[in-house]
Amino acid sequence: MTHSTISISAEVQTALASGQGVVALESTIITHGMPYPTNRDTAMAVEQAVREAGCVPATIAVLNGIPTIGLDDEKLEQLARSDNAMKLSRADLAMAVSKGVNGSTTVAATMILAHLAGIKVFATGGIGGVHQGAAESFDISADLHELAKTPVCVVSAGAKAILDIPKTLEVLETLGVPVLAFGQVNFPAFWSRDSGLAAPLNINSVDEVVSFMQARQTMNIEGGILIGNPVPEADEIPSSKMNGFIEQAVTEAQEQGISGKAVTPWLLGRIVDISDGASLVTNQALIINNAKLAGQLASAVASL
Numbered sequence: 001m002t003h004s005t006i007s008i009s010a011e012v013q014t015a016l017a018s019g020q021g022v023v024a025l026e027s028t029i030i031t032h033g034m035p036y037p038t039n040r041d042t043a044m045a046v047e048q049a050v051r052e053a054g055c056v057p058a059t060i061a062v063l064n065g066i067p068t069i070g071l072d073d074e075k076l077e078q079l080a081r082s083d084n085a086m087k088l089s090r091a092d093l094a095m096a097v098s099k100g101v102n103g104s105t106t107v108a109a110t111m112i113l114a115h116l117a118g119i120k121v122f123a124t125g126g127i128g129g130v131h132q133g134a135a136e137s138f139d140i141s142a143d144l145h146e147l148a149k150t151p152v153c154v155v156s157a158g159a160k161a162i163l164d165i166p167k168t169l170e171v172l173e174t175l176g177v178p179v180l181a182f183g184q185v186n187f188p189a190f191w192s193r194d195s196g197l198a199a200p201l202n203i204n205s206v207d208e209v210v211s212f213m214q215a216r217q218t219m220n221i222e223g224g225i226l227i228g229n230p231v232p233e234a235d236e237i238p239s240s241k242m243n244g245f246i247e248q249a250v251t252e253a254q255e256q257g258i259s260g261k262a263v264t265p266w267l268l269g270r271i272v273d274i275s276d277g278a279s280l281v282t283n284q285a286l287i288i289n290n291a292k293l294a295g296q297l298a299s300a301v302a303s304l
Helices: 010-018 028-033 038-052 073-081 093-099 107-117 143-149 165-174 206-218 239-255 260-274 278-302
Strands: 022-025 056-063 066-069 086-088 103-105 121-123 153-156 179-182 201-203 225-228
Touching (some): 010 022, 022 038, 022 107, 022 278, 028 073, 028 086, 028 103, 028 260, 038 056, 038 073, 038 278, 056 073, 056 107, 066 093, 066 107, 086 093, 093 103, 103 107, 107 121, 107 143, 107 153, 121 278, 143 165, 153 278, 165 179, 179 206, 201 206, 206 225, 239 260, 260 278
Parallel strands (some): 022 056, 022 121, 086 103, 153 225, 179 201, 179 225
Antiparallel strands (some): 056 066
16 A cells, blocks of 8 residues: 555645654544544544644544545544444455445554554554453454554553453563553553553653664664553542443443454443443543653654
8 A cells, every 4th residue: 555545634744744743543532432522522632732742643544445644624523423434453444445435443553554654653542452351252452463563653541441451461572562651660551540560661751762762773673662651640540440340341241242343342431331421531631641742752753
């Protein structure tokens, strides 16, 4: 796939050509993560956080079969109102293109398209990983393998806390993905700042991240980097409280036979209900916080 077969907005093209920082943003949070109009408003707030860091946001999706890098307000509104967009990962990204339909990009698909466009930094909420009960279901997100092969730096609030985080970290280690906790020793747990698990690596400044990226490039080490950026303390839901919400939602999902790609959006939506909306507020806060850090990082990378 070349630039002739993807659509890159004029703003993103200009930024890339001039050396301005660009931050890729996923679109699954718009179609499968939040209700309308919260999804639209959150996406716009995330883009604004990137702009305030001096960078250009590039929200990524497939629209009418065209991989699109950078959505204007009209396209973002269209996607936010869509009720039939495919949820796209590596396996089915090309299917949406071949069928000419709309699709939102997961972490894996966003990384693929960001790399094709030449974007090095990507902000998301939380990555996918090893699902609870994966020893029986074998349900492991393609995000993990994408991180091992695609050279994009992903800023997240860790792995989604509905997952089996210890096993997710083990798989990332096996795949050789560097996992860096930003500003703390332990790996964050999405809605909560602390998963109780030490991160394999930790880092305390944007300059340190840039130096790490440069060292990997010099050594020709392939693949991406995962940064675990904890949600601001004022916005977190402590894991002691969050775990009860998650256990209830997971139990209900199992009882209802929900599986595959439907699991994550169903659990996230159910947890919003169980937490009386608190998880949604925290979700908004963490993705905006990640966009701020990603903007700072993209600016630093572009200045090189």
